[in-house]
Amino acid sequence: MRCFFFKAKVLIILVVFLAVCGLNCKQKPSEQAETNIPQPAQTKIETETKTEAETKTEAVAETEPETSTNLTELTAPEEPANSVAVTVNGVDITEAQVQKIVKPQLEKMAQQNKQLPPAFAQAFEKQIRQQILDKMVVMRLLEEKVKESNIVVTDEEVTKQIEQIASAQRPPLSLEKLQNIVESQGFAFDDWKNEIRKKLGQQKLFTSQFPDTINITEEEAKKYYDENPTQFETKEQVRASHILITPKKDEGSTEATPEEKAKAKAKAEDLLKQIKEGADFAELAKANSDCPSAAKGGDLGFFGKGQMVPPFDKAAFALEKGKVSDLVETRFGYHIIKGTDRKEAETTSFEQAKAGIIKQLAQKKEAEMIQKYIDSLKAAANIVYPPGKEPSSSPPPMMAPQPRR
Numbered sequence: 001m002r003c004f005f006f007k008a009k010v011l012i013i014l015v016v017f018l019a020v021c022g023l024n025c026k027q028k029p030s031e032q033a034e035t036n037i038p039q040p041a042q043t044k045i046e047t048e049t050k051t052e053a054e055t056k057t058e059a060v061a062e063t064e065p066e067t068s069t070n071l072t073e074l075t076a077p078e079e080p081a082n083s084v085a086v087t088v089n090g091v092d093i094t095e096a097q098v099q100k101i102v103k104p105q106l107e108k109m110a111q112q113n114k115q116l117p118p119a120f121a122q123a124f125e126k127q128i129r130q131q132i133l134d135k136m137v138v139m140r141l142l143e144e145k146v147k148e149s150n151i152v153v154t155d156e157e158v159t160k161q162i163e164q165i166a167s168a169q170r171p172p173l174s175l176e177k178l179q180n181i182v183e184s185q186g187f188a189f190d191d192w193k194n195e196i197r198k199k200l201g202q203q204k205l206f207t208s209q210f211p212d213t214i215n216i217t218e219e220e221a222k223k224y225y226d227e228n229p230t231q232f233e234t235k236e237q238v239r240a241s242h243i244l245i246t247p248k249k250d251e252g253s254t255e256a257t258p259e260e261k262a263k264a265k266a267k268a269e270d271l272l273k274q275i276k277e278g279a280d281f282a283e284l285a286k287a288n289s290d291c292p293s294a295a296k297g298g299d300l301g302f303f304g305k306g307q308m309v310p311p312f313d314k315a316a317f318a319l320e321k322g323k324v325s326d327l328v329e330t331r332f333g334y335h336i337i338k339g340t341d342r343k344e345a346e347t348t349s350f351e352q353a354k355a356g357i358i359k360q361l362a363q364k365k366e367a368e369m370i371q372k373y374i375d376s377l378k379a380a381a382n383i384v385y386p387p388g389k390e391p392s393s394s395p396p397p398m399m400a401p402q403p404r405r
Contacts, residue, residue, distance in 0.1 A: 082094055082096070083095040083096075084386055085097070085098045085133055085385075085386075085389060086133060086136075086137060086383060086384065086385050086386075086389070087382075087383070087384040087385075088137055088140045088141065088381060088382070088383055089140075089141075089144065089381055089382050089383075090382070091140060093133070093136050093137070093140065097136070098129065098132060098133055098136065101132050101136075102125075102128060102129050102132055104186070105128055105132070106125060106128070109124065130391050130392070133391070134391070137378070137381075137383060138374055138377075138378070139198075141374070141377045141378065141381055142202050142205065142374075142377075143198065143201075145205055145377065146198075146201040146202060146204075146205050149205060149208060151201050151204045151205055151208075153197045153200045153201050153204070157200055158193060158196050158197050158200065161196055161200060162175065162178070162193065162196060163175065165178065166178040206370060206373075209373055210366065210369055210370075214362045214365050214366055215362075216357075216358045216361045216362050216365075218354065218358075220361060221350075221354050221357040221358050221361065222350060222354075224357050224361060225350045225353060225354075225357060229347075232347055232348040232353050233345065233346075233347050233348075234343070234345060234346050234347070234348070235304050235305065235345050236304070236305065236317075236342070236343065236344055236345045237302040237303060237304050237342070237343040238302065238303065238316055238317055238319070238339060238341070238342050238343075239299075239300070239301060239302045239303075239339075239340045239341035239342070239343075240300055240303075240316045240319070240337050240338060240339055240340060241281060241282065241285060241293070241297060241298035241299045241300065241337070241338045241340055242285070242289070242291065242293070242298050242300065242312075242335050242336060242337045242338065243268070243271055243281075243284060243285045243288060243289040243291075243294075243298055243335065243336045244289050244290045244291040244332060244333055244334070244335050245264045245265075245267050245268040245271070245288065245289070245290060245333050245334045245335075246264065246290040246332060246333035247260040247261045247263070247264040247333055248260045248263075248264075264333055264334055265327070265329075265334055267288070268327050268333075268334035268335075268336060269327065271284055271288060271336060272324075272326070272327060272336050275324055275336065276324070281297070281298065281324070281338050282297030282298060282299075283297070285297050285298030286298075290333065298338070299340070302341070302343060303316075305317060309330050309331070309332070311328050311329065311330050312328055312330055312335060312337065315328045315335075315337055316337050316339065319337060319338070319339030320339060321339050321340065321341060321342060322338075322339065322340070323338070323339050324336065324337070324338045324339075325337040325338075
């Protein structure tokens with residue numbers, strides 16, 4: 001875990017299983033690699049890019065509002081469990097079903113960023129609900145098509161997929177451990193297995209709709225490479241460890257007193273003196289640093305320019321390998337930084353990048369085909385929203401991002 005003085009970002013992880021819009025539906029199961037455990041009620045229609053709500057959330061996360069609201073306090077007044085959110089080809093999707101997915105997302109958001117501007121929090125809740133409801137509509141239409149196409153997913157196929165998910169974790173998990181993790185996240189394992197079955201059925205549906213292999217020529221790949229040079233450039237990076245001493249603040253206060261700042265600075269100066277006299281940097285970090293990186297001896301891993309707050313960034317990139325900085329003050333407190341490694345800027349050649357480009361372009365083409373197919377299903381479907389619950393034609397307004405302080 002990197003330290004919290006990176007540019008603030010709110011992470012909402014929408015785990016993608018089988019990744020219809022991002023992975024080739026014709027790839028063999030053995031070629032699929034899942035690094036996250038898929039969660040129920042999340043759809044294959046999600047791409048590996050951030051949703052619009054997530055992107056805007058990240059921008060607003062850098063603000064420091066005078067007033068703020070906890071997302072968990074903003075859920076709409078409870079409606080009857082059987083209240084209809086939308087009807088798809090005669091089948092109701094209830095508010096209870098929608099909130100079963102929306103609420104965990106809001107809770108995750110609240111955990112990552114406990115206080116948000118009220119206007120943003122309300123807009124976020126409305127937008128995430130609309131996005132999830134749209135996905136539920138798509139899922140319902142796909143389930144209908146799977147049934148109409150007489151697609152069957154066997155117990156053996158489900159078991160094989162679960163085994164692949166377990167073995168793809170880092171480190172690999174036993175099936176028992178996988179089940180424990182799924183249940184610890186609040187999901188019944190049988191329900192989770194049923195979601196796996198649905199996703200496999202959808203994969204078979206898409207394979208039947210798009211049986212032909214998507215071919216990308218070398219010329220297409222080269223054109224992409226030439227038109228997107230920055231994607232293949234790796235900028236200079238440094239690796240550093242640090243010790244952070246944060247001044248204590250009174251409860252409810254946003255600023256430490258001058259006395260507390262002086263105490264923190266004195267402690268940092270004493271640690272710096274110990275380091276210069278030969279003390280072990282990592283051990284001092286573990287025992288004293290107020291950053292989560294303390295558990296790793298202060299190690300922050302590699303990072304590029306602009307990823308840290310400016311004073312820290314400038315000091316880290318000025319250090320030679322093995323050297324230790326003087327005290328560096330940021331809004332988080334006092335830092336002692338040790339440079340541990342450096343990677344020079346480099347450019348990946350076309351030959352090195354070619355295979356990845358071809359795969360990426362094939363995925364993009366397939367995603368476009370799948371989206372066109374889904375759009376056709378929605379256009380032909382009878383989708384009815386109760387009065388007052390119709391989706392807005394444009395996303396709810398979001399707060400403009402503020403300059404980073």
